[in-house]
Amino acid sequence: LLAAFCSSSAQAANLQLEDFFKGKTYAYGSFSTITGLSRSFRVDLNGKVSGKVLTLREDFQYDDGERDTKTWIFTRTGPNTYSGTREDVVGETIVRLSGNTARFTYRVDLNPGGNPNIVRFHDKLVLKDDGTLRNTALVTKFALPVARVRVNFAPTLEGAKAIKP
Numbered sequence: 257l258l259a260a261f262c263s264s265s266a267q268a269a270n271l272q273l274e275d276f277f278k279g280k281t282y283a284y285g286s287f288s289t290i291t292g293l294s295r296s297f298r299v300d301l302n303g304k305v306s307g308k309v310l311t312l313r314e315d316f317q318y319d320d321g322e323r324d325t326k327t328w329i330f331t332r333t334g335p336n337t338y339s340g341t342r343e344d345v346v347g348e349t350i351v352r353l354s355g356n357t358a359r360f361t362y363r364v365d366l367n368p369g370g371n372p373n374i375v376r377f378h379d380k381l382v383l384k385d386d387g388t389l390r391n392t393a394l395v396t397k398f399a400l401p402v403a404r405v406r407v408n409f410a411p412t413l414e415g416a417k418a419i420k421p
Contacts, residue, residue, distance in 0.1 A: 271356050271383040273330055273338060274310045276409070277303035282416035285391075285407035295319065298416075299407065308332040344368060356383040375402065387411065388419055 283299040296319045303312045312328040330338040330351065338351040340360065349362035358381040367373040379393045388410045395403035410416040 271353055271358055271381065271389075273312075273351070273353075273358065274303070274305045274332070276383065276389055277301060277310060277312050278305050279303060281409050281411060282413045283407050283409040284416050284420040285405060286421050287403060287405050289403040290401065301409070310338075346374060357381065377405070388415060390419075 279302070281301040281303065283301065284296070285299065286294060286296045288294040298317045300315045300317075301312060302315075303310055305311075308331055310328075310330040310332075312330065314326045314328070316322075316324040316326070318324075326342055326344065328340055328342045330340045333339050333350075336353040338353075340349045340351055340362070341347075342362075344364050346363040346365055349360045351358050351360040359379065361376055361378045363374050363376050365372050365374050375395050375397045377393050377395055379391060381389055381391045383389050388408060391405070391407040391409065393405040393407075394401055395405065406421040408416065408419040408421055410419060
């Protein structure tokens with residue numbers, strides 16, 4: 257019995273992006289810069305899985321009323337890796353899984369269509385025992401920290417509200 261409990265517990269701790277994000281997911285987050293600027297938001301996500309590809313639409317609603325939509329396309333490239341692209345990401349990212357944790361870095365142009373303003377996000381997603389996913393990201397420019405992002409994901413809106421950062 258103990259072996260069965262430990263085995264199922266270990267299974268639950270392994271993060272797979274397509275398992276967590278398939279269907280509807282909800283999140284609340286905050287973005288804060290080293291200058292003190294802070295911005296909060298809610299994200300409604302919809303994930304569709306087709307073969308090795310997870311298409312993840314993120315609909316953002318910021319506290320100031322602004323809305324934005326981004327779409328990640330993650331392709332499984334191995335048992336513990338994905339490649340990922342998004343419309344504002346420069347190039348692609350490689351996501352590496354280890355147990356309940358995913359790590360990836362990517363460059364984003366904050367001023368598309370104008371003078372480039374490229375920053376790098378260093379994301380760490382951790383699947384918690386309660387079934388929620390916590391994302392912390394350090395944002396750097398020229399290797400110097402400029403901002404932090406926290407986003408907490410849950411399968412229900414009520415669950416996301418309960419862990420709002």
